[in-house]
Amino acid sequence: MSRTQLLDADQAPITAQPYFADGDPGPIVAALATVPELLGPTLNFVGAALGPGSVTTRAKELAILRTSVLQGCRYCIHAHTAVALDVGLSTDEIRALRGDIALEDAFPEVSEQTLIGWIDALAGATGAVPDDVWIAARAHWPEHALVELTVTVGATMLLNRLATGLDLPTSDQVTARLRTEGFV
Amino acid sequence: MTESTIAEAIASGEMPGRVWIYSNYHCNLACSYCLTESSPRSERRELTAEQMLTIAIEAKSLGFTGIGVTGGEPMLLPWLPETVAAMAAHLPVILLTNGTLLGGDRFERAAPLAHPDIAVQISLDSHQPDLNDMARGPDNFDKVVAVVPRLIVSGVRVRIATTTAGPLDSPTLDPLRALVRSLGVRDEDHIVRPIVRRGRADERDLGVVAVARNIPSELTIAADGAFWGSFGPTVRAGRLDTDLLLTRTILPLSIPASTLLATLRGLPEGADASLGIR
Numbered sequence: 001m002s003r004t005q006l007l008d009a010d011q012a013p014i015t016a017q018p019y020f021a022d023g024d025p026g027p028i029v030a031a032l033a034t035v036p037e038l039l040g041p042t043l044n045f046v047g048a049a050l051g052p053g054s055v056t057t058r059a060k061e062l063a064i065l066r067t068s069v070l071q072g073c074r075y076c077i078h079a080h081t082a083v084a085l086d087v088g089l090s091t092d093e094i095r096a097l098r099g100d101i102a103l104e105d106a107f108p109e110v111s112e113q114t115l116i117g118w119i120d121a122l123a124g125a126t127g128a129v130p131d132d133v134w135i136a137a138r139a140h141w142p143e144h145a146l147v148e149l150t151v152t153v154g155a156t157m158l159l160n161r162l163a164t165g166l167d168l169p170t171s172d173q174v175t176a177r178l179r180t181e182g183f184v
Numbered sequence: 185m186t187e188s189t190i191a192e193a194i195a196s197g198e199m200p201g202r203v204w205i206y207s208n209y210h211c212n213l214a215c216s217y218c219l220t221e222s223s224p225r226s227e228r229r230e231l232t233a234e235q236m237l238t239i240a241i242e243a244k245s246l247g248f249t250g251i252g253v254t255g256g257e258p259m260l261l262p263w264l265p266e267t268v269a270a271m272a273a274h275l276p277v278i279l280l281t282n283g284t285l286l287g288g289d290r291f292e293r294a295a296p297l298a299h300p301d302i303a304v305q306i307s308l309d310s311h312q313p314d315l316n317d318m319a320r321g322p323d324n325f326d327k328v329v330a331v332v333p334r335l336i337v338s339g340v341r342v343r344i345a346t347t348t349a350g351p352l353d354s355p356t357l358d359p360l361r362a363l364v365r366s367l368g369v370r371d372e373d374h375i376v377r378p379i380v381r382r383g384r385a386d387e388r389d390l391g392v393v394a395v396a397r398n399i400p401s402e403l404t405i406a407a408d409g410a411f412w413g414s415f416g417p418t419v420r421a422g423r424l425d426t427d428l429l430l431t432r433t434i435l436p437l438s439i440p441a442s443t444l445l446a447t448l449r450g451l452p453e454g455a456d457a458s459l460g461i462r
């Protein structure tokens with residue numbers, strides 16, 4: 001269970017109530033609502049960083065799920081395994097991003113391999129990112145796309161630490177979906 | 185939102201001019217309808233004297249016109265009277281107290297409160313000692329009736345607040361009004377207000393249900409954050425109510441003040457205080 005209070009609609013701060021108008025907004029909003037002045041800016045930023053942009057939804061989900069795996073975030077791995085399925089990643093691709101099977105087998109395209117290399121260097125290590133990783137990715141991805149995906153990785157890491165630090169619960173809906181798909 | 189926008193909103197009456205401050209949450213009493221579930225064992229949640237003075241200074245520069253200090257029982261804080269006097273150098277202050285910590289030798293603590301810009305508001309709920317004390321604790325009536333004339337004689341402006349479960353204009357309150365008058369308190373300084381169904385009152389099924397539009401939108405600062413209205417930072421079953429929370433940030437005061445104004449502007453027409461809550 002969550003380490004912090006997850007606010008419901010009755011206890012939602014007056015400034016956060018729009019987020020609760022359509023029912024349970026999920027544990028990230030319910031936790032962030034305890035500091036309501038952070039709610040809007042954080043969701044706006046995360047929405048922009050993880051939502052539709054100049055790169056494909058597939059590339060974004062690949063970045064989000066891989067980052068969450070590297071950060072060991074149970075909540076985000078569960079949630080984004082479901083989203084990755086929704087946006088069309090195959091079961092094998094998801095298993096590879098989760099470290100269950102070899103990446104090269106699931107992602108034969110060099111462009112995606114270089115992107116995963118960039119994500120791994122950002123989210124799976126600390127310190128400097130080697131030049132050769134950047135150069136390899138740049139051969140297949142425009143600079144602005146790598147900037148955008150770097151922001152996606154950073155925003156995902158923010159969510160990873162939030163969800164892991166506060167021990168946010170995976171929703172029943174997501175658990176049921178993952179069970180159906182054989183992921184839990 | 186700029187500071188001048190806040191000042192204009194206050195000057196035009198769009199936003200109330202008073203800032204409420206919850207100095208602390210603990211209390212020597214444990215009244216049946218207490219909004220904050222206060223008692224001697226409550227978590228203290230104190231602001232510091234420095235924070236309170238800073239709030240007064242910033243409130244003045246933002247265009248607010250007055251400060252209210254409440255709790256808990258503010259007089260449990262040793263530095264409170266001097267701090268309130270320092271705050272009154274910037275804005276007029278109303279200090280809410282149960283008045284029971286000024287008996288005997290402790291009366292001299294009230295000296296800094298004899299100030300033209302300070303009013304001390306003390307609770308008294310019935311002219312019948314047993315009825316008053318049923319809600320507010322043993323000997324409360326006697327202590328209040330004894331201390332009010334002493335305060336007035338020593339130059340402190342005293343207001344009396346009566347919290348009632350009945351109609352606010354009930355003739356049954358007439359003997360209480362007469363008693364308050366006899367203590368030296370002017371009629372305009374005797375406030376009658378309903379029990380608000382929050383905090384301990386909610387647990388005991390007392391009082392009127394109030395939502396944001398019923399509660400005056402006075403900016404209210406507590407150790408836990410900034411709230412919409414002085415009925416915002418209530419406590420139920422030991423847990424702070426967050427439904428009227430504006431921000432966790434309390435200083436600089438411009439942050440919660442601009443959030444309050446933005447929230448106020450986002451509410452539907454007809455926001456009022458029709459329940460007589462104050």
Ligand code: SF4
Binds near residue numbers: 213214222281320
């Ligand atoms: S109502 Fe006032 S005096 Fe009574 S317990 Fe609460 S804080 Fe104390």
